[in-house]
Amino acid sequence: xxxxxxxxxxxxxxxxxxxxxxxxxxxxxxxxxxxxxxxxxxxxxxxxxxxxxxxxxxxxxxxxxxxxxxxxxxxxxxxxxxxxxxxxxxxxxxxxxxxxxxxxxxxxxxxxxxxxxxxxxxxxxxxxxxxxxxxxxxxxxxxxxxxxxxxxxxxxxxxxxxxxxxxxxxxxxxxxxxxxxxxxxxxxxxxxxxxxxxxxxxxxxxxxxxxxxxxxxxxxxxxxxx
Amino acid sequence: xxxxxxxxxxxxxxxxxxxxxxxxxxxxxxxxxxxxxxxxxxxxxxxxxxxxxxxxxxxxxxxxxxxxxxxxxxxxxxxxxxxxxxxxxxxxxxxxxxxxxxxxxxxxxxxxxxxxxxxxxxxxxxxxxxxxxxxxxxxxxxxxxxxxxxxxxxxxxxxxxxxxxxxxxxxxxxxxxxxxxxxxxxxxxxxxxxxxxxxxxxxxxxxxxxxxxxxxxxxxxxxxxxxxxxxxxxxxxxxxxxxxxxxxxxxxxxxxxxxxxxxxxxxxxxxxxxxxxxxxxxxxxxxxxxxxxxxxxxxxxxxxxxxxxxxxxxxxxxxxxxxxxxxxxxxxxxxxxxxxxxxxxxxxxxxxxxxxxxxxxxxxxxxxxxxxxxxxxxxxxxxxxxxxxxxxxxxxxxxxxxxxxxxxxxxxxxxxxxxxxxxxxxxxxxxxxxxxxxxxxxxxxxxxxxxxxxxxxxxxxxxxxxxxxxxxxxxxxxxxxxxxxxxxxxxxxxxxxxxxxxxxxxxxxxxxxxxxxxxxxxxxxxxxxxxxxxxxxxxxxxxxxxxxxxxxxxxxxxxxxxxxxxxxxxxxxxxxxxxxxxxxxxxxxxxxxxxxxxxxxxxxxxxx
Numbered sequence: 001x002x003x004x005x006x007x008x009x010x011x012x013x014x015x016x017x018x019x020x021x022x023x024x025x026x027x028x029x030x031x032x033x034x035x036x037x038x039x040x041x042x043x044x045x046x047x048x049x050x051x052x053x054x055x056x057x058x059x060x061x062x063x064x065x066x067x068x069x070x071x072x073x074x075x076x077x078x079x080x081x082x083x084x085x086x087x088x089x090x091x092x093x094x095x096x097x098x099x100x101x102x103x104x105x106x107x108x109x110x111x112x113x114x115x116x117x118x119x120x121x122x123x124x125x126x127x128x129x130x131x132x133x134x135x136x137x138x139x140x141x142x143x144x145x146x147x148x149x150x151x152x153x154x155x156x157x158x159x160x161x162x163x164x165x166x167x168x169x170x171x172x173x174x175x176x177x178x179x180x181x182x183x184x185x186x187x188x189x190x191x192x193x194x195x196x197x198x199x200x201x202x203x204x205x206x207x208x209x210x211x212x213x214x215x216x217x218x219x220x221x222x223x224x225x226x
Numbered sequence: 227x228x229x230x231x232x233x234x235x236x237x238x239x240x241x242x243x244x245x246x247x248x249x250x251x252x253x254x255x256x257x258x259x260x261x262x263x264x265x266x267x268x269x270x271x272x273x274x275x276x277x278x279x280x281x282x283x284x285x286x287x288x289x290x291x292x293x294x295x296x297x298x299x300x301x302x303x304x305x306x307x308x309x310x311x312x313x314x315x316x317x318x319x320x321x322x323x324x325x326x327x328x329x330x331x332x333x334x335x336x337x338x339x340x341x342x343x344x345x346x347x348x349x350x351x352x353x354x355x356x357x358x359x360x361x362x363x364x365x366x367x368x369x370x371x372x373x374x375x376x377x378x379x380x381x382x383x384x385x386x387x388x389x390x391x392x393x394x395x396x397x398x399x400x401x402x403x404x405x406x407x408x409x410x411x412x413x414x415x416x417x418x419x420x421x422x423x424x425x426x427x428x429x430x431x432x433x434x435x436x437x438x439x440x441x442x443x444x445x446x447x448x449x450x451x452x453x454x455x456x457x458x459x460x461x462x463x464x465x466x467x468x469x470x471x472x473x474x475x476x477x478x479x480x481x482x483x484x485x486x487x488x489x490x491x492x493x494x495x496x497x498x499x500x501x502x503x504x505x506x507x508x509x510x511x512x513x514x515x516x517x518x519x520x521x522x523x524x525x526x527x528x529x530x531x532x533x534x535x536x537x538x539x540x541x542x543x544x545x546x547x548x549x550x551x552x553x554x555x556x557x558x559x560x561x562x563x564x565x566x567x568x569x570x571x572x573x574x575x576x577x578x579x580x581x582x583x584x585x586x587x588x589x590x591x592x593x594x595x596x597x598x599x600x601x602x603x604x605x606x607x608x609x610x611x612x613x614x615x616x617x618x619x620x621x622x623x624x625x626x627x628x629x630x631x632x633x634x635x636x637x638x639x640x641x642x643x644x645x646x647x648x649x650x651x652x653x654x655x656x657x658x659x660x661x662x663x664x665x666x667x668x669x670x671x672x673x674x675x676x677x678x679x680x681x682x683x684x685x686x687x688x689x690x691x692x693x694x695x696x697x698x699x700x701x702x703x704x705x706x707x708x709x710x711x712x713x714x715x716x717x718x719x720x721x722x723x724x725x726x727x728x729x730x731x732x733x734x735x736x737x738x739x740x741x742x743x744x745x746x747x748x749x750x751x752x753x754x755x756x757x758x759x760x761x762x763x764x765x766x767x768x769x770x771x772x773x774x775x776x777x778x779x780x781x782x783x784x785x786x787x788x789x790x791x792x793x794x795x796x797x798x799x800x801x802x803x804x805x806x807x808x809x810x811x812x813x814x815x816x817x818x819x820x821x822x823x824x825x826x827x828x829x830x831x832x833x834x
Contacts, residue, residue: 025257025322030304032261033315037307058769069266073305100769103640106668113667114308116281121305137644137671144643146718158670169302172283176300179446186442190392194435199428216445223283223299224452 034072041070041077048084057097060088061104068111071121078115082108082122102136105129109159118169130159168225175222178215185212244601245339248608249329252343255612256325256350260318263623265361266311267632270782271570273310274631274657275461276362280316281309281665282460283453288478290463292446293404294364295453309665310632313362321359324370325350328580331373332587334380335544336534340604341594344611345514345587349580351615352509353622358576361627364405365573369580371401372411372551376544376584379418381536388432391422395436399443406478407577410550417543447476460664465684480682495557501568502556505575506582511618514586521589544584552578566785630783633771635662638742639669641766642722647673647693647714648743649707650724654782677727680705693719708734711746721746725789739793741766756800760809763793767816777822784822791817 048063068081085108092101109129115121138152148154185208193205268274275286280298297320301312325346332342349355359366375397378385385393398415401408419436426432453459454466464480465471474480507515525541536544556574563571599607635658642648648659659674673693679685681700690697695717698709708730714721715735722743723731731737737744738753741763747753754762772790777783794817801810 025253026319028254029257029261029315029318029322030306032258033264033306033311033318036262036264037311062771070307071305072307103769106640110662110666110668115305117305117312118303140644155671159667161670172299173303176296176302179296180300182445186396186439190389190396190435190439194388194392199431212442220448220452223296223449224456 037070037072038075038077041067041072041075041081044070045077045081045084048081052084052088052091057088057092057095057100057104061085061100061107064088064104065107065111068108069114071111071115073121078111079122082111082125085111098136098139102133102140105133105136109133116169118173130156134159171222171225175219178219178222182212182215182219185209185215188212240601248339248343248601248605251605251608252329252346252612253322253325255616256322256346259351259616260321260356260360263356263360263620263627264311264314264318265627266307266314267627267629268310268635268658268661269361269627270566270631270654270785271363271573272653272657273313273362274654274661275463276364277308277310277313278461278657278661278665280313280362281661282458283456284459284461285450285454285463285466285475286461287463288474288480289406289476290447290450291364291404292449293400294367296446296449297367298362310362310661314360317358317362317366318360320367320370321350321355324359324366324373324580327370327373327377328583331377331380331584334377334383335540335584335588336382336536337587337591338594340599340608341591342587343608344590345517345583347608347611347615348510348514348586349583351612351619352511352514352579353619353626354505354509354572354576354579356619356623357626358573360623363573365576368401368405368408369576371397371404372408372577373580373584375401375411375415375418376547376581379414379421379540381540382534387422387426388428388435389422390425391419391432391436392439394418394422395439396443399440400446401443403444403446407551407555407574410555410577411547413543413550414547417540447472450475461660462684464682493560493562498556498559498563498571499553501563501571502552502575502578505572506579509575509579510586511615514583517586517589517593518582519589520592521585521587524592525585525588544581548578548581548585551581565780566782568780569782625778625781625783628773628777628781628783630773630777630786631658632662633773634742634786634789635659636668637770638724639663639672641741641769642669642672642743643720645671646720646722647675648722648724649675649677649710651676651678651727652725652785654785655724675710677705677707677710680710693717707731711735712749715746715748739763739796741770741793742789756797756804756806756809759800760797760813763797772820776820778825779822780825781822787820787822790820794820 044063044067048060048067051057051060051063064081064084066081068078068085070081071078085104089101089104089108092098092104108125112120112122112126112129120126134152134156137155138147141147141151189205189208189212193201193208195201265273268277272287276291276294276298278284279286279295280301283299284295286295297316298313301309301316304312304315306312306315328349329339329342329346332345333339337345350359355366355369375394377383378390378393378397383390394415398408398411401411419433422436423429423432451466451472454462454464464475466475506518510518522545525536526538526545528535556571556578559571559574561567561571631654635655638648639659639662650656650659656674656676656679662668663670663672663674673689675689675693676685680689680697686697686699693714695713697713698706707728711721711731711734722740722745723737724743726732726744731744731746735749736747736751736753738747738759739745740759753759770790773783773787777787794813798810798813798817801807801813
């Protein structure tokens with residue numbers, strides 16, 4: 001039988017170094033992913049501009065949409081993709097391709113929806129996009145002969161309603177951090193509240209157990225209302 | 227004698243090729259490769275559902291995977307691309323965690339850093355691990371938690387006594403909060419627990435701590451009811467209005483608790499075990515599999531045991547665990563490992579691949595022990611192996627991450643008229659449309675409806691509420707798709723089906739191919755002339771995103787490709803029937819250009 005050791009396998013210094021290494025790897029992973037997003041965005045945008053210049057509007061919509069989807073903070077490439085979609089919509093309208101213009105506008109909206117996180121990038125574009133999409137959908141219904149008087153308002157409510165129904169990301173984040181904190185507190189309880197022989201260090205054990213309980217309740221409550 | 231500057235450089239170089247440099251090279255390369263190859267789109271299977279839950283609250287299919295979905299909620303603050311990309315980012319973090327845990331597990335079972343590193347490289351760059359670590363799936367987190375258990379239970383683990391027992395309890399609870407297959411880790415878990423209890427001065431207290439920690443680890447299940455009650459939930463599988471619903475979900479009653487899926491293929495257990503063995507050989511580039519066999523035999527039979535070699539009894543428990551998570555579990559799967567179902571089944575190979583990698587490390591340890599390799603040689607071996615494995619697997623990962631499912635959904639959503647109802651089957655469609663509509667808010671006016679899900683009361687009621695239609699109740703095992711079609715068409719809504727999943731629709735309604743869908747016409751209507759259908763399809767395909775190169779048969783992309791081929795094949799038949807041979811030939815050419823290609827090498831044998 002192996003003799004129990006009194007000392008912890010990892011002291012506070014080693015835990016801190018371990019957490020630092022984890023943070024470093026996470027930042028590295030994010031940096032690589034962000035770099036890839038920036039490169040992919042430029043590649044798609046370049047292709048979209050080529051299609052647009054050649055008059056292939058349908059392909060330009062697809063590429064510009066994908067460029068707009070590769071959002072990374074502080075990089076303007078994604079916004080350039082959205083602007084190109086606006087230009088494609090305008091050109092499609094001018095050449096009598098109303099259905100393609102609608103696809104371009106929907107693509108711009110989807111790209112914005114797709115990149116939402118704690119904040120919504122390019123949110124200022126949404127009201128205009130919603131209004132235009134709703135108007136065009138109502139026009140489409142009129143052409144099919146099945147129009148109802150409130151079509152446009154209904155479509156607009158559907159489009160706006162989606163944004164209004166959005167979960168509160170800050171509450172969700174706080175709740176999620178409560179979860180990570182709970183996990184950390186449980187580990188802290190095992191690490192600092194127990195001696196190697198299995199006996200409790202009562203003061204520390206109560207502290208960590210109480211923290212774990214509070215964070216657990218916080219997590220459940222915040223995520224419920226997020 | 228070295229000058230000061232030369233000495234500093236020499237020290238840096240020595241550190242770089244030393245054990246710490248070795249780890250930096252290993253985990254740095256994994257981070258770079260995983261980060262650069264994250265999937266950013268909806269793929270087949272359950273990936274769409276998990277990508278959706280990265281965009282907001284909700285409950286995934288049974289058992290709900292609360293630990294993974296909770297972590298997905300954390301991804302809101304990662305400001306990059308789409309919810310699917312964020313979910314992949316989380317999974318990549320889990321993949322890196324699993325690689326670190328595997329390294330520690332190999333060390334805890336007696337391997338030196340080089341052998342552990344080689345095993346980690348083979349594992350991390352195996353096409354299966356790489357694909358599942360860079361797309362939204364729960365299996366990598368499961369592997370990470372299970373291999374952590376192996377590390378903590380290891381004879382050379384630094385965690386002893388009560389701490390070992392408590393950590394094993396917590397890991398077991400968390401692993402079960404993520405994936406039920408973690409229960410198969412019981413042999414090594416109990417072995418480690420017993421060792422921990424025996425090491426402890428207060429055995430009963432150690433047992434109590436382990437049980438308490440296990441219960442704490444199971445607490446994420448409390449999240450399911452909380453998420454289901456959220457008014458902003460994007461997707462909730464199941465009915466959580468009563469406590470019974472929670473138990474129903476956790477026990478996977480919708481799927482038959484001990485079954486993998488609703489579908490029940492009759493598959494011979496040996497076929498499943500054979501498919502697992504072939505896959506493990508392929509995934510470990512053969513050399514890993516040979517090392518695995520060598521390591522297992524060496525550990526069980528070696529007479530001259532060196533100081534760090536794990537006791538035979540411990541090895542037996544690890545072997546039994548491997549048999550449980552591998553052949554034993556796989557032989558119970560009720561999906562045939564053929565065609566696209568093989569992609570569903572092979573995700574379950576990740577756990578045996580991970581646990582088996584500990585033996586791979588020990589197999590290499592047996593070889594490296596005879597060679598006394600210098601640090602710089604060890605560094606070069608690892609570097610070369612990373613390059614080789616990454617190069618060999620890249621193509622398969624690229625194929626796995628093809629955006630075809632996502633583009634299919636986009637193509638459909640941009641082409642259907644307002645207020646359309648689309649009836650369809652299969653997971654890639656259900657979760658693909660879910661992601662695009664619930665997480666991205668595309669085409670809120672269009673309703674996707676899966677008739678196979680209509681067996682569930684909660685789904686039927688939700689669809690009835692969303693469409694405002696009176697939808698038929700199931701009669702025994704069947705749901706009348708004809709009655710659903712009648713309800714949709716009588717409300718004046720355009721109806722489409724994604725595929726012909728029942729004979730009822732074509733028997734009772736006129737249909738014609740409309741791009742990736744079939745248009746279903748009201749009773750008594752006639753389909754348009756083939757020339758008109760051809761014109762319509764040509765117009766739709768002009769606006770579609772089309773694959774740059776053919777997909778592979780037996781992949782999700784290959785399955786989707788069939789939908790691109792189908793209208794042209796049907797038009798070719800229609801033109802042939804009315805004697806328009808030239809038109810038929812033209813349509814056949816278009817179909818051939820979009821047809822998926824057969825799978826290469828070994829995989830063909832599995833998908834045949």
